[in-house]
Amino acid sequence: MKLPRALLLSVVLTLLVTLVLSYFLGLHALALFLFLPLGFFFGKRSPRGHDSLDHRKHPGNEPIEPR
Incomplete structure (x- = not known):
């Protein structure tokens, strides 16, 4: 299993x-720092390529059209 460089760096810095x-x-x-x-490792991971901040693309957020 190959860990991303940012995760490995954060673990090493945390240990230091x-x-x-x-x-x-x-x-x-x-x-404190061990936990x-x-x-x-237990955080909620979003699907690959999914931008959770861009809520405008959500299927229920279409603009309301005037009658």
């Missing part, structure tokens, strides 16, 4: 920040 903050702040920061990447 975790190590630094756990060194200075203790186990509370460690617990942070779970959103990447």
